[in-house]
Amino acid sequence: MSTDTAGAGAFRTALATAAPTPPADASVPDGVWPLLTALYEELPGSAADGWARAVHGALRAGPPAAGLWAVHAWQAGTVLPLLAAAWPDDGSGAVAALTSLHRAATRAPVACDSWRAALPPVLLRVYGAAYDHRSAYAEAHANARSYALAHGHTPAEADAYGHRYAELSTDANAAAFAEAHARAVGDALARAYAGDRAGAYAATYPAAQVRAVVRALGRPAPPSVHAAGAAPHPALAPAYGLADVLRSGRRP
Numbered sequence: 001m002s003t004d005t006a007g008a009g010a011f012r013t014a015l016a017t018a019a020p021t022p023p024a025d026a027s028v029p030d031g032v033w034p035l036l037t038a039l040y041e042e043l044p045g046s047a048a049d050g051w052a053r054a055v056h057g058a059l060r061a062g063p064p065a066a067g068l069w070a071v072h073a074w075q076a077g078t079v080l081p082l083l084a085a086a087w088p089d090d091g092s093g094a095v096a097a098l099t100s101l102h103r104a105a106t107r108a109p110v111a112c113d114s115w116r117a118a119l120p121p122v123l124l125r126v127y128g129a130a131y132d133h134r135s136a137y138a139e140a141h142a143n144a145r146s147y148a149l150a151h152g153h154t155p156a157e158a159d160a161y162g163h164r165y166a167e168l169s170t171d172a173n174a175a176a177f178a179e180a181h182a183r184a185v186g187d188a189l190a191r192a193y194a195g196d197r198a199g200a201y202a203a204t205y206p207a208a209q210v211r212a213v214v215r216a217l218g219r220p221a222p223p224s225v226h227a228a229g230a231a232p233h234p235a236l237a238p239a240y241g242l243a244d245v246l247r248s249g250r251r252p
Contacts, residue, residue, distance in 0.1 A: 011056040012049060015040040018207075026056065029064035030198030031071045031206065035242060038207035042214045042235035051239050058247040067196040069106055070245050071206075076102035078241025079213055080122075086217055087125065094121035105193060115190035123182035126209075129216035131174040141166035185209065213238060 010023045018037040022028045028036070036055060040048050064070065080099040084090060098118045101110050145162030153161060185204050192200035217234035 008053050008056045012052040015052055026059050027064050028059060029070035029246070030066070031068050031201040032242070032246070034202060034207040035071070035074070035210055038210035039235060039239040039242065042211065043239055044233050047233070047236060051243065055243050055246060058243055068193065068198060068201055071201065072102045072105040072193075073245045073248070074242050076106065077245065078238055082217055082237055083122070083126070083213070086219075092121065094118070094125070098122050109194060109196055112190050112194035115193050116187065119186045119189055120182055123186055124178045126212050126216045127181040128174055128178035129219050130212040131177045133170055133174060136173060137166045137170045140169045181212070210238070
């Protein structure tokens with residue numbers, strides 16, 4: 001077995017087991033390892049190993065850029081454009097504003113207050129879209145319907161009651177979910193980005209943020225966004241976008 005093949009195998013194993021650190025022979029940029037493990041987990045099995053090989057090859061092309069450059073390049077070049085395409089109704093320009101900050105951060109540090117202003121509206125929408133509305137609605141409807149039936153309502157009345165309750169509770173719970181997550185991560189992300197500190201960035205649970213983005217991208221899009229036919233798996237574009245950043249290897 002060649003050294004390259006053995007190295008790629010060890011790299012895939014580390015990704016699959018969500019190892020706390022990458023293999024010694026993989027020069028992974030600061031802050032990127034938790035993104036890689038989360039994306040590997042989200043990818044369908046038919047694509048995950050091929051992507052892992054591509055990433056391993058990209059990492060061997062040269063030394064990584066210092067600091068959180070790769071994170072900013074990925075956000076500006078892949079993640080936020082994907083969200084902008086999924087949210088054509090973003091009239092406030094929140095996604096465009098955050099994209100500009102990440103793009104600027106690939107060249108020089110950006111002040112913490114700028115991040116604090118730009119992150120919350122996008123985080124709120126990501127986490128709101130990531131909330132499992134369908135399952136929450138179904139559970140709330142079933143519970144409320146059972147309650148109404150147990151208290152003497154007809155099946156039709158109980159079903160109507162269940163839908164009213166599910167609509168109110170699901171929207172409220174989704175809003176609370178989004179607010180809680182945006183508050184929990186927003187200020188910590190702002191400080192990590194402003195300080196260009198990988199340790200502080202790792203403490204914001206980047207893997208959980210990746211999962212939220214993938215789930216947000218997996219929500220049904222308006223008919224004009226996708227051509228006819230099945231939409232691609234929502235993890236594919238973020239994963240290969242990060243591989244492209246790693247292939248570029250260093251600051252422009």
